[in-house]
Structure formats: C-alpha cells, structure tokens
Amino acid sequence: MAQTIQFGDPGELATRELSRRFSQSRPEVARFLATFEALDRQYGGHGPLPVEDAEDLVAAALTDMAHLEGSPEFAEITLGIALWALRHEVAIRVVEPIANALALRSNEARNREELAAVFGLMQGVIAHVSPLLSADLERSNPERPWRILHANFAITAIRTEDPQMMSYAFDALDAALPDERAGFYAEALALAMGPRIAPAVREALEARHQRWN
Numbered sequence: 158m159a160q161t162i163q164f165g166d167p168g169e170l171a172t173r174e175l176s177r178r179f180s181q182s183r184p185e186v187a188r189f190l191a192t193f194e195a196l197d198r199q200y201g202g203h204g205p206l207p208v209e210d211a212e213d214l215v216a217a218a219l220t221d222m223a224h225l226e227g228s229p230e231f232a233e234i235t236l237g238i239a240l241w242a243l244r245h246e247v248a249i250r251v252v253e254p255i256a257n258a259l260a261l262r263s264n265e266a267r268n269r270e271e272l273a274a275v276f277g278l279m280q281g282v283i284a285h286v287s288p289l290l291s292a293d294l295e296r297s298n299p300e301r302p303w304r305i306l307h308a309n310f311a312i313t314a315i316r317t318e319d320p321q322m323m324s325y326a327f328d329a330l331d332a333a334l335p336d337e338r339a340g341f342y343a344e345a346l347a348l349a350m351g352p353r354i355a356p357a358v359r360e361a362l363e364a365r366h367q368r369w370n
Contacts, residue, residue: 168202168244169194175237179230186225186234189218193241203244211247219251232258232265236278243285252286252302260305263313272317276326279310283329296336307333308341315345315362318355327365339369 176190192214200206215238222235235258242249249255259279266272283306290303298304307330314326331338342365349359 166202168241169197170202171237172197172202172241175234179234183225183228183230183234185221186218189214189221189238190234193218193238196245205246211245212250215242215247216250219249219254223251223254226254226257232261236262239282240278243281248289249282249286250289252290252306255282256302256305256309260309263309263316266313266316269317269319272313273319273322276310276313276317276322279306279313280325282306283310291333293333304334304337311341311345315349315358318358320357320361323358323361327361331365331369338365342366342369 172190172193176194180187180190196206196208196211218238219235222231222238225231235254239249239255259275259282262278263272263275266275286306293301293303295301311326311330314322317323330341334341342362346359346362346366349362
C-alpha cells in the first residue's frame with residue numbers, strides 16, 4: 158500500500174492528529190485544538206513559544222476537559238493537551254484532569270508494555286508540575302493532585318513488577334509525601350500478601366514498610 162509523506166515534525170503531527178480526530182466530535186475543545194495546531198504550524202511542535210498566553214490557553218482547555226471526565230475521549234484528549242504543554246515547556250496550573258486521565262490509562266493497561274508507557278508519561282508530568290505542586294500545602298486534602306500523581310505512579314510501578322521502576326517511583330513518593338509514606342506501604346503490603354503477587358514486589362514493599370514503620 159502506498160504511503161503519503163506528511164509534513165511537520167512529530168509534535169506537529171501529533172497535534173494535527175488530535176485535532177483531526179476530536180474537533181468535530183467534541184466541539185467544546187475544538188477551538189483549543191485548532192489553536193494548538195496553529196501555534197505548532199507557526200513555531201514548530203517542540204520548544205518554548207514566544208507568546209504570552211500559552212499557559213492560560215492550556216489552563217482553559219484542561220478546565221473544559223474536567224467537565225468531560227465521563228466521556229470515552231476524556232483521557233486521550235486530556236493527555237494530548239498535557240503532552241502539548243510538555244513539548245512546549247508551558248506551565249500546567251490545572252493538574253487534576255491530567256492526574257485522573259493518567260489513572261484511567263493505568264487502569265486500562267493490559268500488559269507490562271502499556272503500563273511502562275503510562276509510567277513514563279506519569280514521570281514526565283510529575284517532573285513538569287513539580288515547581289508548582291512540590292510544596293504541597295494542602296496536606297489535609299487526600300484528593301490533591303500531587304498526592305494522586307505520586308500514589309498512582311507507585312501503584313503503576315508495582316503493577317509492572319519491574320524492580321527499577323518500583324525503586325524510582327517509591328523514592329519519588331518518599332520524597333513527595335513524607336507524611337503518608339508509612340501508611341502507603343503498610344496498605345500496599347497488606348494487599349500484596351496474595352499468592353498472585355510476584356515475590357519481588359512483596360520484597361520491595363516489605364523493605365519500604367520496614368524503613369518507614
């Protein structure tokens with residue numbers, strides 16, 4: 158089958174495909190996707206943008222996506238917006254929809270390869286939003302995005318059963334949530350006592366549990 162040549166760098170192509178797939182079915186976000194696509198055409202699909210309102214644009218798009226959380230397209234569009242912001246080094250102020258979309262992707266993952274892909278995306282998002290959220294002053298709110306991101310990052314690593322991924326995610330959780338790490342490992346270890354849990358997972362959780370309890 159003959160293949161056509163597409164113009165644009167990978168970032169531009171990703172934005173163009175996102176707009177093509179969802180602009181008609183989701184008119185609520187069509188104007189945002191069109192703007193992302195126009196900016197990519199003008200400035201390229203990667204790197205900082207010489208415009209002042211990119212951060213506001215991303216915040217408005219993610220705020221609208223929060224109202225579409227029950228839709229089947231929610232995770233794909235939300236993560237597409239997040240990746241656009243990451244590619245262009247645009248600060249993300251509205252994090253909750255992204256945390257929820259990542260959780261959905263992790264829950265839907267069918268194998269280790271898909272889990273590893275979600276793990277990598279979570280890692281990138283956490284690093285990107287760290288300047289805004291790392292102070293984490295809302296310790297009384299268990300649903301705050303910083304907590305959800307790190308808890309789900311660790312859970313996704315556990316599901317991969319990969320020792321290096323678990324170690325990385327556990328270190329990140331320990332640093333980000335010092336008040337909650339003991340409880341997290343105690344609960345995770347209790348759930349890991351079943352016969353279907355890999356010994357390496359149980360050993361990793363036992364080591365963290367002993368360290369913080």
